[in-house]
Amino acid sequence: MNENRHSVIVIVIIIVGVILLSKLFMIQVVDDSFLRRAERNAVQRIIDYPYRGLISDRNSELLVYNNPVFDLMVIPQEFSIKDTAKFCDIFQIEKQKLIERYTAAKKYSWVKPSPLIKQISTTDFAKIQDYLIDYPGLFVMTRSVRAYPDSIAASALGYIAEIIPRQMERDSLHYYNQGDYIGHSGLESYYEKILRGKKGAKYKMVNVRGVDKGSFKNGTLDTASVAGLNLQSTIDMQLQQYGEKLMKGKRGSVVAIEPKTGEILSIISAPVYDPNLLAGAAYSKNYNILLSDTTKPLFIRPIQAKYPPGSIFKVVQSLIGLQWGTLTPNTTYACNKALVACHNHPSPVNLFGAIRNSCNPYYYQAFRQMINQEISSNTYTDTQIGLDKWHEAVEKFGLGHELGVDLPYENSGSVPSSSLYDRIYGKGRWKYSTIYSLSIGQGEMEVTPLQMANLAAIFANKGYYYTPHLIKAINGDPGKIPEEYTTKHDVGVAAHHFDMVQNAMAEALYGTAMRAIIKDITIAGKTGTAQNPHGEDHSVFIAFAPKEDPKIAIAVYVENAGWGGRAAASTASLMIEKYLRGHIERPALEEYVLVGDFGD
Template identity: 75%
Template structure:
């Protein structure tokens, strides 16, 4: 028994050695999980952010480009700082923010880089770059922010900002990471997927201290970023800048459309702001300032503000009446001011005269004929049936719901139905005398400025429109724009009915908007003065020109500016002249608009 002991020991050692060798073989040859873990510890994955696509105006002029900025990155394990006060002075950062950023970076990883100071400008980078060598663990990563060479069209173009936690949760494709920038409004948001491009990835070898040791496997697994697609917008930059000059210091909207295509030539929301203020390191500070401004410069009036259309809606009433055969060119009514107030003009008037002179009593009586057609022997029911039938015709003009503009936040206005009045007054307890204010575009009727401009395009096109849009081409290809912007929408009114309408609108300038008259250029237009219970009335004007071959349709809405023939008509006329003639021949009118003294 004693002689067998060495053999047993040798056998045990052999068996243990065999087990260890087999396990080592499995780890090193069969199972590569440990190898992968080791490589992950030695490889640093660096995302290569693509350049965002540029945005041009319809004539190829640059509206938005990329400007380089720099993020100061830190590897916490390597970071050494002596004089904290001096560091904060050099890098323009508060001590509390420095500590907060460093602790966040350390929590994320002690050996991987994290942002310490974001969005350092080119000027500040030039100032600090010589000091980086004094602080181990710091390096610069280059990124880009948007820049606007002409500081124009902020509401149309939109802005970008750091992605929120909520947006990250909704990112089902998992494209974005915390700290990425995305479009937050305007074209930047709507065409985010086209503008953002595709990220690239670079893999770098790092030692245990996180120091860069060169590309992993000579860059075999690296992928290059792909720049975003460039967009050509429909905006005419010169017209946009001119309109912004005219609307400076005012509140309201200007929307100009090319009638035959639905392309938006200018979209102005006043007051406006410099889009460059929402870029770079001051984004949060400037956004809060703009958001808290009582003048609401961030509010996108052309697509979000809802107003009563006023007398411009009389054109819609006329067309519905003509199409239904309820009105004819010879339908004549007296200007009976006991029905509703009106200004002085010849009486009685036919339909042409009613449009030319914007006769309120005419439309009070015409609207009654449209609504009360004796569809029921019950007066209340007859009004209900007539109103709902009328509403269906109005909706065809692109009112009562969003037009589908390529921007988020578009509101649809409101065209009231019988349900509204049933809720307010009780079922069967209202009739025509309750709703007659709708006849002249007042009361519960609400439209947006973009819808007003679209109405002008419908009048110009004699009965059809293309949904207004801001995109003309993607990467130079006009066929890549969304298909819905190439769909023609008919409003259900025969084209021949528009002949009288267009002639009357051209003549109306001599009756209610003689400031809008341009020599050698026939404009067809309609004024409106929308009642405002909170102050001075709003000035409204829609028009298109030239009358016989329309190239521009426009809507101007100037808040608290009184009569439509003053502020709105004058502004629209100057915009039309600028677009068609390329220059202004009426400097006195331009001075009048710039001065802004419309009430007196």
């Protein structure tokens, strides 16, 4: 009996031993999951950040490049300070911030690195690098920030900054980690995926205390970062610099386009600011200063500001009327100031004279013929039908919707339809006398400066446009730009109708914008005065030149500067001369714009 019991015990022990040995064999030889877990605990993954792609102007002049900076990283397990005051003095950090960041680092991990001081410049790094050896647990990670050699085009180029939670949520590919930099506006944001490049990674062994023990597996798992693609923009650096000089001390917009391609030559939002302010360690401080500035330098006026188009819209009315047949070049109306106010000029006028003299009563009467075509015997219904037909025609000119420029946050503007007036007044409770202010580009109409510059391009091209854009080539290849920027858009008006309109616009300068005339360069333009209920009206001017073979189309808005023939026309004329000639031959006009006293 005892022998049987002894045998059973031996057998049980043997079975248990076999099971344990088998399990150990599985763990150590067959199943490597425990090994991989151990390796994860002993291996640190260091991200190798790529250089962002460079951005140049249309002539390959550099607009944006990368500047190396250094992040001071800390491993809490190894880090200690004997003299806090001395440390803060050497590394130029406030004691409270040091405590906050070190506490955050410990909370994250005792053995993994966390940033202690971010974006240390090369100059400041040179001052501290000799002290790093005195502080175990500190090491430096190289990063890069943007730099701008000519300090121009801030609103177009945009800026990069640390990723925010909203952007993290949209990152479906999980490319970004907290603390990564990402484009926040302008080209930096729109072309983020092209500019950002591809991250690499390096793996190193550390002991349980986090001490570096060399590369993991001799670096066989390391991957190199891949730099982002370079962008060549359509901006003409010299023209952009000159335009920003002219707009200094003012508020408004300048947008210049090459009509035959839709390429944006210059895009200025005034007041301008130095883009270098939003690069480097002082980003947060400078951003808050710009954000609180009452002149709103961060507001991108060329694509976000909305204004009534004013008299410039009369050209669009003329072209739609000609296409519909409600107007002909010989259509004549009296300048009846009982209908709507107007300045003094010969009366009556035909269509050429109406454009040249910007006659308000003419367009009051012409627009009524366009809207009330007696399609219905009910006046209210007839006006609704006519307005919706007109609305559709106007939208073909790139108004009332986003053009699709390669910049984020573009505003659509507004072209009213019957549904808007139904909401305001009630269906069947409004007619032409309610909406006549649309005839001269006022009332509920709103456009952006970019849309106005695009109108100038349409007039120059005699009826078509390419979506305005800022991208000319990607890594030197113009064939890589998006297809939507090489697609022609027709506005639905026959080309021959533009001949008389162009001639009238060229003649108009002699009546309303004498300052804009350039010797030996024929400019076709139109002034406007956008009404401003909050103060002095805005000065507006659009133009293209040379009229015979247009190379540049431009729109200028100068806020609170009054009549369009002064501030806006003068600025546009100088920009045209600078682009076509490369220099200015009218120093007196240049001084007039720079001084900014537009009372005379």
